[in-house]
Amino acid sequence: xxxxxxxxLEGARPVVYEEKAYVLLAPGAGRCARNNLTLIPRSHVAxxxxxxxxxxxxxxxxxxxxxxLLRQAYGVDRVDIWAHPKNASRRAGHLHFHPVPKTVTxxxxxxxxxxxxxxxxxxxxxxxxxxxxxxxxRRRDQRPTR
Numbered sequence: 001x002x003x004x005x006x007x008x009l010e011g012a013r014p015v016v017y018e019e020k021a022y023v024l025l026a027p028g029a030g031r032c033a034r035n036n037l038t039l040i041p042r043s044h045v046a047x048x049x050x051x052x053x054x055x056x057x058x059x060x061x062x063x064x065x066x067x068x069l070l071r072q073a074y075g076v077d078r079v080d081i082w083a084h085p086k087n088a089s090r091r092a093g094h095l096h097f098h099p100v101p102k103t104v105t106x107x108x109x110x111x112x113x114x115x116x117x118x119x120x121x122x123x124x125x126x127x128x129x130x131x132x133x134x135x136x137x138r139r140r141d142q143r144p145t146r
Contacts, residue, residue: 005040005096008025009040021058022059022062023039024126039096039099040094040097042055043055044094047095048083059097063097065125069125069126070122074101078101079100081099083095084096
């Protein structure tokens with residue numbers, strides 16, 4: 001079975017940030033991630049426990065940092081991490097994550113929509129080690145009016 005995630009990692013791809021252990025894809029890269037970033041470990045594994053220890057540590061650290069930046073950028077109370085595939089038989093079985101900012105009532109925020117300038121700020125925060133305080137300060141100036 002061909003893995004579309006491995007294909008994205010190897011060829012032309014909408015990568016917005018890269019680390020040795022994972023890549024971060026722009027919103028819209030996956031079918032269920034139209035408005036969310038997608039973090040993909042470089043290793044083709046179906047479940048997180050199959051990742052090499054060093055890569056697992058880097059992936060979890062990346063998810064933690066990304067979640068903090070998203071919480072501050074969008075002013076939400078939590079970020080749910082959706083892990084796919086839920087089982088090894090789903091499609092090609094390449095583990096990937098969607099961090100989904102949500103309000104206190106659990107409603108997903110439309111984070112990462114194409115016209116949302118905050119997604120660039122979050123990605124820049126990943127690359128530059130931007131503090132969450134700086135993101136929160138800029139959020140007031142850059143949030144599109146709805």
